[in-house]
Amino acid sequence: MNKQAELDSLLQDVAKSGENLTVSDRRAFLRKGATFLGAATAAALSAPSVRAAMPPTEPAYGKSLGSPVLANPYGMPSKYEAHVQRRTVEWLTPDRISSISFTPLADLKGIITPSGVMFERYHSGLPEINPQEHHLMIHGLVERPIILSMDDLMRFPSVSMTRFVECPANGGMEWRGAQMDRLQFTHGMLGCAEWTGVLLSTLLQEVGVKPEGKWILAEGADGSHMSRSIPLEKALDDTLVVYAQNGEALRPEQGYPVRLVNPGWEGNTCIKWLRRLEVGDAPWYHREETSKYTDLMPDGRSREFTFVQECNSVVTNPCPENPMTRPGKIWVEGLAWSGRGKIKHVDVSFDGGVTWRQARFTSEVFPRALTRFGIDWEWNGQTALVQSRAVDETGYVQPTYAQLRAARGENSIYHKNAIHTWQVNKDGSVRNVQIS
């Protein structure tokens, strides 16, 4: 307490002297301050403890002119954030043309995923499209088929909505017990953005769907011509023909100049580089909805058209990339999401699911969007098992691995939404473990 009083006195001297403090005064103060702070903190401050030491001198940038405006007409993150980038798992796919990269969730805050680090999924690589030459055809069982330029598309009423997009293979490696060593790899086929575009229902009203029209084929302009069948009911609900993400034109990796977003549904239905929408009377049963993106059940049959990404959540701090640096209070946070609507409730456990405490939401809560939750935790330096369990507005509760396997068997790759466990070790490191 003496040291704290001394610190207070020092700090108040600075406060009084204000702008008149000389550089050498500052140096003397800061050196002394640094000495005391190391000892004063843990005892004196209720939460979280302060371990800071002030730099011994005024930094150079505080005594000089910096860079001018427009040094970067399009700004980028600081060089100190260069580690925040997409990454991939080398053994996951035979090559990087038909492959996937992962969002660095451990480094992200809030619910918006920066467009530059949102996961990528290609079936034949990334095309480079000139929007002046791109068109979207809407045809099939419609009264008035149309071919729209990008300029035409932007003449329709637009709407913006914040929604997640998740690959149904997210966490798929964990089904049979693989335990990836990064949050980026366990849950990073996931992102959330403010999407702007034209509701597909608006375009369907323009073309006039014939009574026998029940399904819509969406097809991409890339080399794979990736395609999926979408039920008309969804198309008339909230499917969006998107040209902008987080305020600006889609980036090439996200479907520039135009893509589909089916909020809350499998990411692969959100066809990128969209060139064609065809209305038909039945699904097309193309490759990516038969041999892929179906779930093999214990009886040998496959579930197909399992569109909805069920309620899920994960703790993002701590996690393997964000180890504990010391015992004491920290702010534990994470993300929850559900393809069925809003997140209603998230509980967090620190003892592997024996006891639970309710987290609070620290972001906006939108339907079919990432929702940020947080909760205080005082870590005692012992081994802990950190879990989160989300409930959505339909009452659906995120399952345990045992519950998920009881319902779906052991053969699936997609739609893994089991409660995830981080083991915090005594040395502060965090490990991915599975608790049934």
Add this chain to the structure above:
Amino acid sequence: MNKQAELDSLLQDVAKSGENLTVSDRRAFLRKGATFLGAATAAALSAPSVRAAMPPTEPAYGKSLGSPVLANPYGMPSKYEAHVQRRTVEWLTPDRISSISFTPLADLKGIITPSGVMFERYHSGLPEINPQEHHLMIHGLVERPIILSMDDLMRFPSVSMTRFVECPANGGMEWRGAQMDRLQFTHGMLGCAEWTGVLLSTLLQEVGVKPEGKWILAEGADGSHMSRSIPLEKALDDTLVVYAQNGEALRPEQGYPVRLVNPGWEGNTCIKWLRRLEVGDAPWYHREETSKYTDLMPDGRSREFTFVQECNSVVTNPCPENPMTRPGKIWVEGLAWSGRGKIKHVDVSFDGGVTWRQARFTSEVFPRALTRFGIDWEWNGQTALVQSRAVDETGYVQPTYAQLRAARGENSIYHKNAIHTWQVNKDGSVRNVQIS
């Protein structure tokens, strides 16, 4: 109508043949389609008319492999969007060290401003700060002064909120009749982001404000040590100590590693590169709240501490950068915002304020955030005067220039929020004009 029927028939042939259509078939179809579309559209389609011609051949990217994943571990906009960037007005400031750049509002969608193109304002240039060496001191009339490292700061409960930041000089050149030739320059000292950080009220609870503490000085770590006095009432309301913007760490231009955001208040109070918060019993009357950022009134006195950015709005399409390309239906849209709360209502006029029609909101409506509005318009090819007028939830109505000048005179630079007028000329070009 014959041509339309022919087009329908053609399109349905394509639909039936589906994936089996050969490239030469496609070429034949597309050539024919292109011929017919030019004629068929304006008559047959209710809105908006289709003028597209399909490219005569399948583009190369549809027949080949594209780039692999992680070609860009941190993705950037398409090269076709290179024009979307910050810009400045060369004559506005003597140099670019103490200067400003402008957000390219005409190219943006939704309400999130991409961090890379959000306007910059420096008082002595852009510092490059290593977050490992940066600290935030909170002291003055407090019980327990602290010095926090970035790691310490992130141990406090965090919260995310979408809010605008606007320089009070936004549109200042228009006060005396300058008519800038771009929306970027008339309204581009403005942006909106999802900000994540720690509520200042949380930190003030930590340090314990003494009863006599009424004001807070916020000071930056840059060479200017830019500082502003903030009333305690605001600090305890929604002032946020921010370390992340749109999901990732602040970018250097926006205050990396930590800044203040005072939602709805003058952007200059949102101190960037924040290093110090001092609690005092009165404002400090520093340079940037006396000689600058005050409003000279007709009687020779100056308004000071005019923190709130009053209700404002502007049409972003059409605008000088987005001219009309042809008569017919287009989607007119714009942005509205108020420092006092939510936007309640926006009207749009196409005849310089003689008649008004209510626009609808096409984004989320948050307090103290940009709000996107839109309205259908059928342009008849004649001269038009396009305006928007916003009303906020307090009932405040955006004023005309005449009303603003009656209240504030002719000498101000800051807080220009008059109803803005775009003149659409017969050739489709759009000009900035002032209507009192």
